[in-house]
Each structure stands twice: as structure tokens, then as C-alpha cells.
Amino acid sequence: MKVSESLELRNGITLKNRFFKSAMSETMANGRNQPGEKHVRLYHEWAKGGAGVVVTGNVMVDRNALGEPGNVVIEDEKDMDILKRWAEKGTEYDTHLWMQINHPGKQSPKTMSKEPVAPSAIPMGEALKGAFNPPRALENGEIKSLVERYVKTAEVAKKAGFTGVQIHGAHGYLVNQFLSPHDNRRDDEYGGDLENRMRFLMEIYKGMRRVLGETFPISLKLNSSDFNQEGFTEAESIAVVEKMADMGLDLIEISGGNYKQPKMSTGTDSEVFFLDYAQKLKEKVDILVVVTGGFRSKESMEAALEKGHTDMIGIARPMALDPHLPNRIMSDDYEKMTTRRLTTGIKGLDEKMGPAVGNVYYAMQLKRIAEGKETQQHTNAWRPLLHLIATHGPQALKPKRRKRR
Numbered sequence: 001m002k003v004s005e006s007l008e009l010r011n012g013i014t015l016k017n018r019f020f021k022s023a024m025s026e027t028m029a030n031g032r033n034q035p036g037e038k039h040v041r042l043y044h045e046w047a048k049g050g051a052g053v054v055v056t057g058n059v060m061v062d063r064n065a066l067g068e069p070g071n072v073v074i075e076d077e078k079d080m081d082i083l084k085r086w087a088e089k090g091t092e093y094d095t096h097l098w099m100q101i102n103h104p105g106k107q108s109p110k111t112m113s114k115e116p117v118a119p120s121a122i123p124m125g126e127a128l129k130g131a132f133n134p135p136r137a138l139e140n141g142e143i144k145s146l147v148e149r150y151v152k153t154a155e156v157a158k159k160a161g162f163t164g165v166q167i168h169g170a171h172g173y174l175v176n177q178f179l180s181p182h183d184n185r186r187d188d189e190y191g192g193d194l195e196n197r198m199r200f201l202m203e204i205y206k207g208m209r210r211v212l213g214e215t216f217p218i219s220l221k222l223n224s225s226d227f228n229q230e231g232f233t234e235a236e237s238i239a240v241v242e243k244m245a246d247m248g249l250d251l252i253e254i255s256g257g258n259y260k261q262p263k264m265s266t267g268t269d270s271e272v273f274f275l276d277y278a279q280k281l282k283e284k285v286d287i288l289v290v291v292t293g294g295f296r297s298k299e300s301m302e303a304a305l306e307k308g309h310t311d312m313i314g315i316a317r318p319m320a321l322d323p324h325l326p327n328r329i330m331s332d333d334y335e336k337m338t339t340r341r342l343t344t345g346i347k348g349l350d351e352k353m354g355p356a357v358g359n360v361y362y363a364m365q366l367k368r369i370a371e372g373k374e375t376q377q378h379t380n381a382w383r384p385l386l387h388l389i390a391t392h393g394p395q396a397l398k399p400k401r402r403k404r405r
């Protein structure tokens with residue numbers, strides 16, 4: 001099957017091809033967390049580049065809970081003018097532009113949150129203690145108002161002209177924390193068995209469906225598992241997708257991991273990280289699936305589509321190096337993209353660096369695209385490393401991970 005084939009969603013909407021540009025946090029908002037012309041230009045380039053769907057970087061629902069400096073926050077309609085421009089340019093060339101909506105929960109760094117919130121007061125764990133303050137448990141009423149925040153952000157997105165939304169339920173952020181029996185030890189209706197741990201996600205989905213209408217695309221990014229013995233398992237993940245498919249979810253994007261187990265970004269170039277899981281999922285549940293993580297060659301993309309393991313090709317990092325990648329692949333003007341690990345040239349220092357340095361490097365490329373400059377394809381970690389330390393201080397390097405990108 002070809003990457004250029006169109007795809008029809010449950011609600012009759014047609015996506016022009018199988019390329020799904022996955023979320024990448026732009027970290028380009030101003031000091032008041034507003035988007036600006038850089039977002040407009042970046043998303044215009046991606047729209048020109050040919051992807052059927054472009055998902056925005058995570059947009060936060062609460063300005064007191066940021067994942068990184070420069071996150072866009074949408075709590076109300078006050079930035080409607082610039083949001084409309086962003087949506088207008090990002091949907092040119094018949095591109096779908098979906099807003100990813102998120103709350104980091106306890107994964108809000110020390111530099112951003114004195115006391116982050118979470119389902120339960122479970123700290124991030126020994127290796128990450130230096131970078132994150134211990135969270136406090138959310139009160140029952142606070143959970144209900146957070147649900148309303150997710151719904152409000154989605155409503156503003158639709159009003160501005162975004163053509164879909166994505167709930168971020170992966171990578172250890174708040175929705176994922178509710179799903180995880182390790183992070184969620186609540187004894188009210190939001191904790192306990194899977195049905196209760198899913199309640200936060202289900203209420204967000206139902207609230208969004210209510211305000212967005214039956215035909216507006218709502219997708220979910222979900223971990224295949226947390227890769228942690230006490231965390232959210234593969235079987236639970238499949239059960240969540242089953243339930244969400246019954247409720248009318250349009251599409252599920254599969255990823256995995258969190259800050260402790262960064263599986264979403266540590267695989268090597270040649271592997272597609274979550275295909276085995278997607279295969280099992282497709283056998284059990286009737287829903288459109290997008291696998292993201294590791295797709296680099298046209299052959300692996302078309303093989304995965306042909307075997308029916310995925311309905312679309314989720315791609316992130318290569319789209320930061322070449323925003324026109326889908327068009328190039330479709331016209332065969334393309335050599336396999338590599339996204340090699342960054343290095344400082346000093347082994348001990350490389351050992352200390354986590355995936356955060358890689359993320360900074362890719363975010364720097366996004367800024368270059370937004371400024372109309374060529375991207376820089378290199379593996380030198382020094383500039384992103386210094387940028388990271390300047391933004392977060394030396395504690396940004398505290399987390400130790402076994403594998404890096």
C-alpha cells in the first residue's frame with residue numbers, strides 16, 4: 001500500500017495521504033505563553049510539505065502547569081486572532097491540523113512548578129528527583145475542573161479553525177499518570193481498577209465530544225505500555241483503546257514510555273518501536289491506528305501499511321530536519337533520513353545527558369524552519385547542551401538514563 005493513498009475517518013472526513021506529523025513541542029511561545037508568527041510560519045511549511053495530518057506540539061490547559069518554557073497555553077479565547085492565523089496557514093494544501101492538548105501533572109520541572117499536581121503524591125523517583133519537585137495529590141473537585149480545562153482548550157481550537165484535536169495520554173503526563181497504577185493510588189472514583197483510572201480520560205473525551213460535535217476528529221496518543229513493572233501494561237492499554245473505540249474515538253496514535261523510561265525516542269534508526277503492539281491491537285479493536293517512532297525509510301513505511309499494522313505513518317524528528325519530507329518521499333526525491341544520537345565527544349558527559357538534549361536540538365531546528373533558515377543536520381551536542389543549561393540550570397542534566405537518542 002502506498003503512503004500517498006487517502007484515508008477515510010469514521011465520520012466521513014478524508015485525509016489526503018498516510019503521513020501523520022506527530023507532535024513536537026515547539027517551545028516558541030512568548031513570555032505569556034501565546035503563540036506567534038513563528039508558529040504560523042512553521043506550520044505553513046509543514047502544510048506545504050505534504051503531510052495529511054499535522055499535529056501541533058502539546059498545548060497546555062493551565063498556565064500554572066507547564067512542561068517546558070515556551071509552551072503554548074490556551075485557557076480562553078483571548079488569543080483567537082493569532083490562533084486563527086495559525087489554523088489558516090497550517091490547513092493550506094488540504095492539510096489537517098490537529099491540536100494536541102496536554103497537562104504535565106508531576107512532569108513539570110522544578111524550574112516551572114514549585115509543587116506540581118498529580119493523581120497521588122508519588123514523587124518522580126530517585127533518578128529524577130533533582131529535576132522535579134514532589135507532587136501533591138489533586139482534590140476530587142480539582143479533577144473535575146481540569147477536565148473542563150481540556151474541554152475548553154478543544155473548544156477554542158475548533159473555533160479557531162483547527163480541524164481536529166488530540167488528547168495527550170502518553171509519555172507520563174497527567175492522563176497517563178491517571179491510567180498508571182503506579183502513579184495513581186487514589187481511592188475515589190478516579191483510582192483503583194482500570195475503569196476508575198480511565199475515568200479522567202473518559203470524562204475529557206465525553207466533554208470534548210459534547211462541545212465539538214459528532215463529526216469533529218478526536219484522537220488520543222497512548223502508550224503501548226509504561227515499560228515499568230508497576231505501570232500501565234499492554235493489556236490495559238488495549239482495554240483502554242477498546243473502550244475509547246466504543247465511545248467513538250476517531251484515531252489512536254501509539255507511542256510509549258515516560259521521562260523515566262524514554263522509549264518513545266531511544267530506539268535506533270532502523271527499528272519501528274511499537275509495531276508489535278499495534279499488530280495485536282489491530283487484531284482486537286476496530287479503530288484507525290497510527291504508529292509513531294522510528295519510521296525512516298519509505299520501504300518500512302509501505303511495508304507496515306501493507307501488512308495492516310498501521311493505517312498512517314507517524315513521524316516526528318525527521319520532520320524537524322526536513323519539513324517537506326512527505327512530498328519528497330512521495331516523489332521519490334529522498335534518501336533514508338537518519339536521526340543519529342548527539343554527542344559532545346566526551347564519553348562521561350554523554351553518559352550524563354538524557355534525551356532532553358536531543359529534544360532541544362530538534363526544537364532548535366523548528367525555530368530555524370520558522371525563521372526561514374536551513375535546518376542543521378549534525379550530531380554535535382554542545383549547542384543544545386548549553387541552551388538546556390541556560391534554560392533549566394545544571395539540574396537539567398541530573399536524570400541518568402541508560403539509553404539515549
Ligand SMILES: Cc1cc2nc3c(=O)[nH]c(=O)nc-3n(C[C@H](O)[C@H](O)[C@H](O)COP(=O)(O)O)c2cc1C
Nearest residue numbers: 022023024025057058293294315316317359362363
Ligand atoms: C523536540 C521534540 C518534542 C516533542 N514533543 C512532543 C509533544 O509535545 N507531544 C508528544 O506527544 N510527543 C512529543 N514528542 C515525541 C514525538 O511525537 C514522537 O513520539 C517521537 O519523537 C518518536 O517519533 P520519531 O522517531 O519519528 O521522532 C517530541 C519529540 C521531539 C523530538
